[in-house]
Amino acid sequence: MQALVYHGPGEKKWESVGDPGIESADDAIVKIDTTTICGTDLHILKGDVPTVDEGRTLGHEAVGTVVEVGSGVRSVEAGDKVLISCISACGRCAYCKRGMYSQCLNGGGWILGHLINGTQAEYVRIPFADNGLYKVPEGLTDEQVLFLADILPTGFEIGVMNGGVKPGDTIAVVGAGPVGLAAIMTAKLHGPGRVIAIDMDGGRLDRAMKLGADTKINNASENAVEKVMELTDGLGADTVMEAVGIPETFELCTELVRPGGHVANIGVHGAPATLHLEALWIKSITITTGLVDTHSTPTLLKLVAEGRLDSTAFATHRYGLGEIMDAYDVFSDAASNDAMKVVLSN
Template sequence: MVFHGPGQSAWEDVPDPAVKEPTDAIVRVDSVTICGTDLHILKGDVPEVRPGTVLGHECVGEIVEVGSDVRTVRPGDRVLVSCITACGRCRYCREGMYGQCRGGGGWILGHLIDGTQAEYVRVPYADLSVYPLPGTVSSKDAVLLADIFPTSYEVGVLNGKVRPGDTVAVVGAGPIGLAAIATARLFAPERIIAIDLAPARLEAARRFGADAVADVHEAPRQLVTDLTDGLGADVVIEAVGVPDTFELCTRLVRPGGHVANVGVHGKPATLHLEDLWIKNVTITTGLVDTYSTPTLLRMAAAGRLPTEQMVTHTFPLERMEEAYDVFGRASETGALKVVLGGEQHDQLAVRTD
């Protein structure tokens, strides 16, 4: 799936990737998904992506070739390809901040180099950037651990410092927001409130564990106020990436609370410091580091994550353009996550309604 500029992309033939560095691996893609960030790229919100780049930054597949310095995986291994590539040597990698890698890693797949929405993908620094998969985790479940679950967990739940007894408000009940709801529940908050404008997504939020839901146009601030004795939410997670939702989050948080911004923003948002400076509010932003991926894989293998509920539509790989259309019209199609290719296409009925 090749990006040709804002609003322009195509499923087309490109040369097969080849090993360029001794730390590379070539992966035959089995299952791949589309991320909201891919839609931001197509809108022109990520100008670093050059025309001609293959999109995608998350997949499951089989190693078919490795460079001479790769030690932890070999051809034939089934692996999860992480959305973040880590050199393992720079200052940030040594601190576990792989998303900020300065050694040629970070978020590069489908961003600075060709990505995963293809039949084959080259993965730099394979030893630290792919994860062998247990046989008990299906491809359709595992592919969700390449990005959305670690992103929601690390940038939303952990950065927001969710604690037992907290009131957590999640603004945006798309895939990232739903994964934030599911992983916030691991910390036993008193309640989770989901806020969105789509009734279908609010219904999904309840299935994923939200205790209360609110339409963004129907006084969500009053609901949060009523449920918290006037204080506001302890933690507010922004999972959309537009100015209005960020500013709503800053109005929902209590004094001393946390706003964890997860959404990818393409436009400036106003930070009302004239109101916030006196409230001791902590605001965090972040690109996922994926340090939690091994933990999440173990949890998925144990059946502790609702990954199966997230996949609403499946397609064969060659129907990538149709999958983009369905995912891009999520408010009409009810799409949460679309998965293409691999074993999940045989196991699940294709839904394109």
């Protein structure tokens, strides 16, 4: 089969590799119907994720059709249309039993396209198939559910749920990339009073307004702290979400939050950020971090099936799977191409 293979920092190739096969009784083999590229894949290609070995097939988000299951798999069978979750989970360890699948102690967590071969290929082996695959409800298209593999549960669990969003709250989301937008879209499920999108890219801010933000602040030209204080009678935002992953934006979030509020960090950080405890100790704020557990995936699937959540607006570019090298070029220069998520169909 063909797969997108990582060959060390800056090097990738769409090439012929061996077909995956069942290795354990709880495995499934899934034919990829639709997949996408994640910001995390770009981090890997920059060499920021040294745990990825050369020769690894990338990708951790897809919709596919089951072609074969191991003898221990009970919940899916050949022919089923499935959403492949970015998180694998044994379902039995101490963390899985707490619903913290991202921390699975038995070889689960974020392993697809990281520690084992991923979804940017014609076929993929999915371990712990009973837990990592979700049957796609009848009548839904691949594109309607594709972004439930990662960005929507990430925005919802790590931004909205960790951030304690309540009806009437003022929410500020710093960073209007795919995950920031997913946080904006799913924040609406909790009935906030006002959602403020903050970014330095006008195109992304316009998309944020289309996906549910009420106010945009371009912090390339505007003072985000002053604007948010103005909008909140000098209090600050109830919940601030960090969806960039650099020290400056994290520190900005701690200036935007009101006393008693929440800072929910979603961004993937590669460098230390300063925690200004000299200013924050007195403010009773809560700071949360996390990697998505995907415990909300069944809920989000239901909301999509009921027409309450439409994530198709994330897709800006569409390609055949064999055109994945072109898709990477467009996605890695998202700003000039006005790209959000690319959809690759097999």
